[in-house]
Amino acid sequence: MPRAVRERQMLDAAVRTFARHGYRAASMDRIAELAGVSKPLVYLYLHSKDELFTACIRREAGALVAAVRAGVEPGLPADRQLWDGLTAFFTHTAENPDGWSVLHSQARTHGEPFAAEVAAMRAEITAFVNHLIGDAARAARCDPHLADREVAGLGEALVGAAESLAAWANDTPGVTARDAAATLMNFAWPGLENLMKGERWSASAGFRPPAGSARTPGPPAP
């Protein structure tokens, strides 16, 4: 059997074992048995438990980023791109719950080197989201006040919301990927769209159009 196939089997077994038993309790014996190979072969290919864990994180992070990128078609309307990206993200995390658990829980809980691997993936997804929000804002001839820094803050908020929701969805029976995507879409899009139009909330007046806007106020409520 080619080395690449064997390695994939080992990583499949390792992701499953790390996710379900935790990094500490996961044993190389169990991983080798689950992969159907000898323990010395695991050490020969992946060297140590730490390197095996790092290889798992990198593979799962790469697959998640690739799934989100593949789900979004540039050039479509911004709300459609966001919906497609969220759907791709939650579908991937729902279909790969062990991979998501390794990235979201295990990798961040067992020391800085592993947490740094996840932080790199997170930075890549956040940059992708910021790009999407920035493009959409430009396409909407947006509020000039929606500065790069605010776009960056919105990207952080959206990524943090998605991470949190994916963990909750995977732990809550009956919540589908589509449910999670719809919840976050309904939560996130109206605010993003308002910001692109320059509408901001104020403690004194609630939401209002930007100062100097050409819009006239609507008729008073009946």
Place this chain on the structure above:
Amino acid sequence: MPRAVRERQMLDAAVRTFARHGYRAASMDRIAELAGVSKPLVYLYLHSKDELFTACIRREAGALVAAVRAGVEPGLPADRQLWDGLTAFFTHTAENPDGWSVLHSQARTHGEPFAAEVAAMRAEITAFVNHLIGDAARAARCDPHLADREVAGLGEALVGAAESLAAWANDTPGVTARDAAATLMNFAWPGLENLMKGERWSASAGFRPPAGSARTPGPPAP
């Protein structure tokens, strides 16, 4: 000097040291020196590095939850409660960057027992937020489809967004607590308000009022 005062000095020194040097590199010598006490006294009061770290997490978690609760006045309009809660949260994390770093980064990176302490605090904040969203939805005579499970998903999304934004704000020079609160308010409130009115996004039609709504469509765009 009373024991309570000594302990507070030790915890202040420990939070600062864990946040700035990381859990592993933090030494009991450094913490004792910074607190102005002898190392045996630290061991006498707090027993071990692990117990000291756990005491730091509990103190900082309790202070954060108390700050958010104190910031929100029940009975005010929902948008005002959300704004006040976000302002209290980001003000606390900005004024206590070391405490926030212990909770958000250090505690989650160094093993399950510490991560579980933070998860308990997070569950408390999420329950508080869910309660706020649920109350607001009921006050708005909300969409009957905004079920408890969707409220729970929205709470997860909001808490995840706030955590992510607080870490980013503390790492980004010039972003104030008010900036972070405004970004998240502008991001989160329009979607929550729409959901309370029963308006949901659909891939075919964008946002629309609920089926069977009494509203009539507006005039066509010119």
